Amino acid sequence: MNSTDGLIERAKSVLATNDAGSWTKPSPALYPHQWNWDSAFIALGIAHYDLERAKTEIRSLLRGQWRNGMIPHIIYNPAAISYFPDPHRWQISLSPDSPRQVLTSGISQPPMLTITAHALALRDDDSDFVRDIYPALLAFHRWFHHERDPLGEGLVSIIHPWESGMDNSPRWLGIFSLIQLTTRPKYQREDNTLVPPYERPSNDDYDRFVFLMDLARDLNYNQKEIFANSPFVVQDVMVNSILYAADESLCKLARLIGEPTEEIENWMEEMYEAFQRKLWDENDALYYDYDVRGNRSIKENTLAAIMPLYAGFADKKQAQRIIENHLMNPAEYSPDLGRTRYLVASVSKSNRFYDPRNYWLGPVWINMNWFMMRALTRYGYSQLARQIRSDTLELVENAGFHEYFDPHTGTGYGTDTFSWSAALLIDILKNEN
Numbered sequence: 001m002n003s004t005d006g007l008i009e010r011a012k013s014v015l016a017t018n019d020a021g022s023w024t025k026p027s028p029a030l031y032p033h034q035w036n037w038d039s040a041f042i043a044l045g046i047a048h049y050d051l052e053r054a055k056t057e058i059r060s061l062l063r064g065q066w067r068n069g070m071i072p073h074i075i076y077n078p079a080a081i082s083y084f085p086d087p088h089r090w091q092i093s094l095s096p097d098s099p100r101q102v103l104t105s106g107i108s109q110p111p112m113l114t115i116t117a118h119a120l121a122l123r124d125d126d127s128d129f130v131r132d133i134y135p136a137l138l139a140f141h142r143w144f145h146h147e148r149d150p151l152g153e154g155l156v157s158i159i160h161p162w163e164s165g166m167d168n169s170p171r172w173l174g175i176f177s178l179i180q181l182t183t184r185p186k187y188q189r190e191d192n193t194l195v196p197p198y199e200r201p202s203n204d205d206y207d208r209f210v211f212l213m214d215l216a217r218d219l220n221y222n223q224k225e226i227f228a229n230s231p232f233v234v235q236d237v238m239v240n241s242i243l244y245a246a247d248e249s250l251c252k253l254a255r256l257i258g259e260p261t262e263e264i265e266n267w268m269e270e271m272y273e274a275f276q277r278k279l280w281d282e283n284d285a286l287y288y289d290y291d292v293r294g295n296r297s298i299k300e301n302t303l304a305a306i307m308p309l310y311a312g313f314a315d316k317k318q319a320q321r322i323i324e325n326h327l328m329n330p331a332e333y334s335p336d337l338g339r340t341r342y343l344v345a346s347v348s349k350s351n352r353f354y355d356p357r358n359y360w361l362g363p364v365w366i367n368m369n370w371f372m373m374r375a376l377t378r379y380g381y382s383q384l385a386r387q388i389r390s391d392t393l394e395l396v397e398n399a400g401f402h403e404y405f406d407p408h409t410g411t412g413y414g415t416d417t418f419s420w421s422a423a424l425l426i427d428i429l430k431n432e433n
């Protein structure tokens with residue numbers, strides 16, 4: 001067995017250990033439920049050796065769909081105990097849209113599942129699979145484009161940092177500093193007892209996560225009320241980039257089964273225009289989130305600001321500036337002598353919040369490397385994409401299937417049997433030998 005085969009076997013065994021039957025836990029102790037975009041990444045990897053099981057992973061996500069189309073970020077596993085927040089905290093039954101038989105969270109996550117569904121559909125011609133899931137996917141996208149874009153601007157908003165997939169990103173910390181809590185919400189975290197606290201979000205950040213989830217619950221998950229009352233309403237560049245790429249996948253799925261595509265094409269056209277007009281910063285050559293409540297751009301240099309390359313928003317000149325001024329800049333993302341060795345830190349080293357050990361404040365994440373490889377290949381920077389690929393393999397080979405990694409030392413942090421690290425590693429190895 002060569003080292004590639006060995007790594008694939010190790011990755012498969014992580015996924016087998018975390019397999020809960022029809023879906024996969026992100027990790028056994030730290031994340032014992034089903035997460036939305038995790039399942040999408042996981043299915044991409046499983047598809048290389050068990051296509052039917054990968055389809056089941058996607059179908060199982062649809063169990064949690066709300067009547068308004070939202071697919072929640074967590075579907076709870078009734079057999080798991082001791083996870084915060086638990087379903088009682090969310091109390092989704094307060095919303096007339098919530099499902100009755102399944103316990104879920106009350107917010108969503110980036111719609112990676114449509115991108116994965118399309119990748120699976122290309123592997124065989126199982127049009128029954130596409131026909132089965134298509135209405136649910138279309139309803140999910142409609143929910144994003146309508147409920148999360150009440151002003152019809154062409155850009156969707158998130159109402160909680162957990163919806164971004166990057167919980168404690170520097171992008172959210174400015175808004176957090178404006179949320180003055182008169183009383184701290186009462187709750188008991190579990191994550192920082194399983195993993196050292198310096199690798200996790202701070203207690204102050206966590207208070208704000210809980211405050212925002214309680215607020216959405218107290219407004220019965222009524223999107224209009226949340227838009228009117230929450231201090232956190234953000235047009236997130238990464239969520240919009242993934243949604244745009246997912247819209248493209250949805251169009252392709254529609255064509256496979258002869259469904260109309262005009263509605264989807266209109267969303268894409270509107271988003272493309274709004275994205276360039278509102279989120280591109282010509283001075284900095286980065287795309288920035290927009291704080292809808294505070295009416296301002298959130299000027300934080302993180303990998304999210306580069307994600308529009310994955311969706312293809314940038315023209316050649318914009319892409320060149322983003323890649324050459326930022327990704328290839330040793331003061332920001334590229335290795336520099338004596339400091340960082342590994343691509344790609346999730347936050348620029350020049351950012352004042354940069355912390356190479358702490359969650360979404362700087363460590364390398366395998367899903368972000370996967371996105372960046374695709375983004376760079378799209379714009380013809382294949383050498384840099386190959387460097388990210390070999391760094392990714394080296395990190396996992398040396399440290400194991402950790403959740404995130406130190407860009408300086410390669411040390412693995414968070415849980416050490418993280419499903420999407422395993423699944424995306426399989427995808428990376430199988431696709432680009």
Ligand code: GLC
Nearest residue numbers: 026031035037038165166167
């Ligand atoms: C954390 C991550 C999020 C992920 C979840 C489960 O909350 O920030 O992106 O989906 O864990 O792995």
